[in-house]
Amino acid sequence: MQLIWLRSDLRLHDNTALSAAAERGPTVAVYLLSPEQWLAHDNAPCKVDFWLRNLSELSQALAHLNIPLLIREASRWDDAPKVLLDLCRQLKIDAVHVNEEYGVHESRRDAAVSETLKANGIDFYSYLDQLLFKPGTVLTKTGTYFQVFSQFRKVCYERLHRSLPRLVSAPAAQTPLAISSDLIPSNVTGFETPGASLRALWPAGEREACRRLDTFADAQIDYYKNERDFPAKPGTSQLSAYLAAGVISPRQCLHAALHSNQGEFESGKVGAVTWINELLWREFYKHILVGYPRVSRHRAFRPETEALAWRDAPQELAAWQEARTGLPIIDAAMRQLLETGWMHNRLRMVVAMFLTKNLLIDWREGERFFMRHLIDGDLAANNGGWQWSASTGTDSAPYFRIFNPLSQSEKFDAEGVFIKHWLPELAGLNKKEVHNPANLGGLFGAADYPSPIVNLSTSRQRALAAFKNLPSRQDAGGAHE
Missing domain, CATH: 1.25.40.80 (Serine Threonine Protein Phosphatase 5, Tetratricopeptide repeat)
Structure with missing residues (x-):
């Protein structure tokens, strides 16, 4: 009997490990719930909910192929070897199949599982898939x-x-097994279920x-x-x-x-x-x-940027997180994130540069906040994007290239349509005023909108000075870890 251990591969079609398992013989699928690990990795509640909803859809699709889907709990990944070994013994499993995942903790988890299973005569196969x-x-x-x-x-x-x-073909239906699928939980302790409007934006399956x-x-x-x-x-x-x-x-x-x-x-x-x-x-x-495994350990890709004098500014960080910076394009983007679990890619760069350059707040604060709210949160892409914007990463924006939120706003939301959608309190302003209500001095219908928390040009100079003061930049990003 074969076991496919599902992780970030919640589909039937073009699923390398699933097809490989099914080719070798009767197959059972398992998914591990790991709430403590998910909390430690800052996974967003809307993302965990999305996983569960997709598991429900997948369970039905697998049922048509007579492949049961079991749910087990391994609260931390350290528990995975024992949980999987117990299941393999119970079901007399010959081999476990997985699609490779990346990141320091993922690699360690898979190595530990592989070692435990092989020590007990169970094969472990991993495949390139994502x-x-x-x-x-x-x-x-x-x-x-x-x-x-x-x-x-x-x-x-x-x-x-x-x-x-x-592309890999989906498996054919197998002879039914005397094993029932488990119920997929509708929620997991520690992760609030998002509202109906957010869920409706992201149908599962x-x-x-x-x-x-x-x-x-x-x-x-x-x-x-x-x-x-x-x-x-x-x-x-x-x-x-x-x-x-x-x-x-x-x-x-x-x-x-x-x-x-x-x-x-x-x-x-x-x-x-x-x-x-x-x-x-x-x-x-x-x-x-x-x-460069250091990047999944909260370290800058460019080691010399670890010396940057980031500011400890909890009130400014909170204003950014709560969409009240007084800069409409920033606040509209942050509201989009908070309400939909997603942010437009251009705006991800704009809000990230604002936090790391204009506010000079450590990019790790932004990276963590995004992970806690993004339905598409992905360690590699999120870390890469944040470090690019903060000029600490690979191939990153040169430190002197700092997006101006006002010119970005005028260029990419010229009519103010996006801003007015997310900031209805600015709906009364014309397309010129809506980008920078501060110019109106709090009059004419924008009285309940905050003043900017930072001066864009002086904060830009502050960021340039902080980067110029770094040690030599010539050997940037050189050493492996």
């Missing part, structure tokens, strides 16, 4: 992990031209993920390059939550994009090329996680 390329196979000429995205992308393109990762992918690839991908930066437009795929939970695979996304672009990565429709690039950014940050 990435297009195995970490450690896309390297520089000197055999190190890339630190610059454009060079990484070039090698990925060369590899993709030679051979495209294939593979069918919904595929519908979003098809709609995007058929109708929107052509406009992606031009519209993805405008938060009031539906210019993005809205697939990130499904990718993070593994309800859809990057291979399925890549194939859909190529199909819409006559098989081209680098020419043809600029929208498709741009979107494939985003899939490769996701890939890049996961490779960074493996090649």
Whole structure:
């Protein structure tokens, strides 16, 4: 008997470990609830709820194939070896199959499980699934992990031209087993169930993920390059939550994009090329996680930036977290995050730069806050994005390049449509005033909106000075850990 241990791969189709297990014989699936570990990793309540809802959908889909889905508790990942060994003994399992996950704790957990099972005569197989390329196979000429995205992308393109990762077929129905599926809990202690409006934005299940992918690839991908930066437009795929939970695979996304672009990565429709690039950014940050494990230990990718004199400013941090900075584009973006579990990608960079540069608050505060609220929270992408914005990361924005929230707002939300949607108290302002109500001196209908908590130009100078005072920048990001 085979056991597939499901984690961030909550789907039937193109699921490498599931198909491999089913090919070898009768298969049972298991999912471990790990609430203490999830709390320690700052997983958002809306994300845990999304996992549970997707598990319910997956359980029904697996039932059609006569594959039972069992639920077990391993509150911390340290408990996983014993919990899985007990289950394997109970069901007389010959082999456990998993899709690889990345990050220091994930790798340690899987190594411990593998060791325990093998010591007891049970095989453990892990498969490349949530990435297009195995970490450690896309390297520089000197055999190190890339630190610059454009060079990484070039090698990925060369590899993709030679051979495209294939989609894996879903397993066929098996002979029914005398094992019943467990009920999927509707909630887990320590994680509040989000409101109906947030849940309605993110319907669970593979069918919904595929519908979003098809709609995007058929109708929107052509406009992606031009519209993805405008938060009031539906210019993005809205697939990130499904990718993070593994309800859809990057291979399925890549194939859909190529199909819409006559098989081209680098020419043809600029929208498709741009979107494939985003899939490769996701890939890049996961490779960074493996090649430079310090980033999953709350450490800066560029070691010399650990010496930055970040400010301890709890009131300003709270104003940022609670969407009351007095800068409409920042506050609108933060309200979008708090109410939907998601934030438009352009605005993620804008609010991150505001926190790390204008407020000079440690990027780790922002990274943690995002993880606690994002339905698509992913350690590699979230850490990569925060460190890019804070100029502490790989391939990051040069420290002197600081987005001005007002010019970003005027450029990407010129009519103020996004701002007025999330900040209805500013609905009475015209499209010029809405970006910076402070110019009105608290009059004319914006009286209940706060004044800016920081002066943009003096705070910019403060950030530049803090970065200039760092020790030598020449050996940035050099050493492996």
